[in-house]
Amino acid sequence: LLSLGDMTLKSNTTFSNSGQTIANGNLTLSVNGDVSNTGSLLAGSRLDLNSIRLENSEKGEISAGQTWLNVTDTLLNRGLIDGKYTRLQANTLTNSGTGRIYGDAVGVSAATFNNLEENGVAATLAGRERVDLGVQTLNNRTHRLIYSAGDMHIGGTLDANGTATGKAGVLNNHSATIEAAGYLALSAGQINNVNDHFTTERVVVSTEKVTEYQLSGSDKRWSAGEPGVYVDNDSSNSLKKLHTPEGARDKFTQYDYTRTVEETRVKESDPGKILSGAGMTIVADKLFNDKSQVVAGGLLDMQAGDVENVSVSGERHVTDSGTSTYYYRIRKKGKDKQGEKTSQYTPPTIIQTITLKPGELTSHGQVQGSHVTLSPLKPQGTDVQTGLTGNVDATVAATDRIPLRPVVSAGEPVILLPGQQFEVSTPQGSIHVAGPDTRLPDSSLFKT
Numbered sequence: 001l002l003s004l005g006d007m008t009l010k011s012n013t014t015f016s017n018s019g020q021t022i023a024n025g026n027l028t029l030s031v032n033g034d035v036s037n038t039g040s041l042l043a044g045s046r047l048d049l050n051s052i053r054l055e056n057s058e059k060g061e062i063s064a065g066q067t068w069l070n071v072t073d074t075l076l077n078r079g080l081i082d083g084k085y086t087r088l089q090a091n092t093l094t095n096s097g098t099g100r101i102y103g104d105a106v107g108v109s110a111a112t113f114n115n116l117e118e119n120g121v122a123a124t125l126a127g128r129e130r131v132d133l134g135v136q137t138l139n140n141r142t143h144r145l146i147y148s149a150g151d152m153h154i155g156g157t158l159d160a161n162g163t164a165t166g167k168a169g170v171l172n173n174h175s176a177t178i179e180a181a182g183y184l185a186l187s188a189g190q191i192n193n194v195n196d197h198f199t200t201e202r203v204v205v206s207t208e209k210v211t212e213y214q215l216s217g218s219d220k221r222w223s224a225g226e227p228g229v230y231v232d233n234d235s236s237n238s239l240k241k242l243h244t245p246e247g248a249r250d251k252f253t254q255y256d257y258t259r260t261v262e263e264t265r266v267k268e269s270d271p272g273k274i275l276s277g278a279g280m281t282i283v284a285d286k287l288f289n290d291k292s293q294v295v296a297g298g299l300l301d302m303q304a305g306d307v308e309n310v311s312v313s314g315e316r317h318v319t320d321s322g323t324s325t326y327y328y329r330i331r332k333k334g335k336d337k338q339g340e341k342t343s344q345y346t347p348p349t350i351i352q353t354i355t356l357k358p359g360e361l362t363s364h365g366q367v368q369g370s371h372v373t374l375s376p377l378k379p380q381g382t383d384v385q386t387g388l389t390g391n392v393d394a395t396v397a398a399t400d401r402i403p404l405r406p407v408v409s410a411g412e413p414v415i416l417l418p419g420q421q422f423e424v425s426t427p428q429g430s431i432h433v434a435g436p437d438t439r440l441p442d443s444s445l446f447k448t
Helices: none
Strands: 007-011 015-017 020-023 027-031 034-037 040-051 053-056 061-077 080-096 100-118 124-141 145-148 151-155 168-174 177-180 184-194 199-215 230-233 240-244 247-249 252-268 273-276 280-290 293-296 300-310 312-330 337-345 350-356 360-362 392-396 407-409 414-416 421-426 429-434
Touching: 007 020, 015 040, 020 027, 027 034, 034 040, 040 053, 053 080, 061 100, 100 145, 124 177, 145 151, 151 168, 151 177, 177 184, 184 273, 184 293, 199 240, 199 312, 240 252, 252 337, 252 350, 273 280, 280 293, 293 300, 300 360
Parallel strands: 007 027, 007 392, 015 034, 020 040, 027 040, 034 053, 040 061, 053 061, 061 080, 080 100, 100 124, 124 145, 124 151, 124 168, 145 177, 151 184, 168 184, 177 273, 184 280, 273 293, 280 300, 293 360, 392 414, 407 421
Antiparallel strands: 199 252, 230 240, 240 247, 252 312, 312 337, 312 350, 421 429
16 A cells, blocks of 8 residues: 555554555554554654554564554564654553664553563664653563663653653563663662573682691791791701791691682673663662662662662682691601601681672763664655555455445545455546455465
8 A cells, every 4th residue: 555645544353464555644544453564554754553452573664754653452563663753652562572663762651561582582672862661560681672872761651742750660671781872760669670690600710839837836837938937957967947937946847738719700690781871860669689780871860768789699718738747856866867747738628708799880880881873764655656646545344245446536535345446536547545355264274
């Protein structure tokens, strides 16, 4: 369906578009049922779509200068929705997998907004200049991205100007990203910024050879190489003697061992990220930041009644393994002898508690952003040449048979049944328009 001017389509049941429905001016589609789009719904100026449910498939595109989608129940998007101004209203909005919701300015009004993973592909909502989300429940999960190249506001509703206001109920950001290159304002009862994929392991951080000395009767150990610490043979009897700042004796213990230090380190981490290039304001009853990141390039203004920033406890294990040799004098008539006794040296492992800090709440921080580049909106419309200029205004109703094609004057409204064609006649020629066949096949060849 093509129109060089405006186009208005109405249906009392369902509407399925698998081809191109394009108006150079305004496109208005009103359906008292479900809309399924696997093709293109495009308007050069404004596109208004009103339905009970809307499914935009992976190959579907809905795009206009202004894109207004008003869905009373569920809007499921796996394709592209774009506009200079994109305004989506639904009870439940699910942007899944290959779904992309773009706009210079994007506004979403929904009881529940799900931005979800599907088959390992990341759904994205992105505004070239601004994003406003007025939602009660926001679920942004597993590498999904909600992004604004300018400012972003998240609240409970959208006002008459399309600005987010009020307070959302729950904002769940699980191993996903909410990011504004400019200023970010979040207002919600509960904000959960969660790391869903976090594991640790104990790794060796150092090994070293150690030699230490201890005078008999002393608790002090001296490391080899310390000033004043050395072992020599007594010139008078060739017995080993330990010299330390404590004194010199021929009864001492020498420890030779390998010290191994192991620490808990992060093996896998997939933090939730709430980021802003400029300032950030968070208004919440509770902020739960579970091993994740809240980082503002400017001032982080935290107005939360309860902030829980989860850290992780780890351990440092220090293990020594080697030998200890006790040197002593054996007194004999005529000449004393050197005595020594060597034993295994494996003292208990020393275990210390350390704290890992995978999560952060940072003001004036270094923001490692998503580096998103959004292409400008492609102008929509048709370049089909025709001798007629004017508008199309048609009503699509359910039927079991396709009537004959009527002929009407330009601008005259008609009732266009599923699969029916009509012709608009003018002195310069005529335009033929076919209504979409919305009837389900009843042959056993098809599954309905």
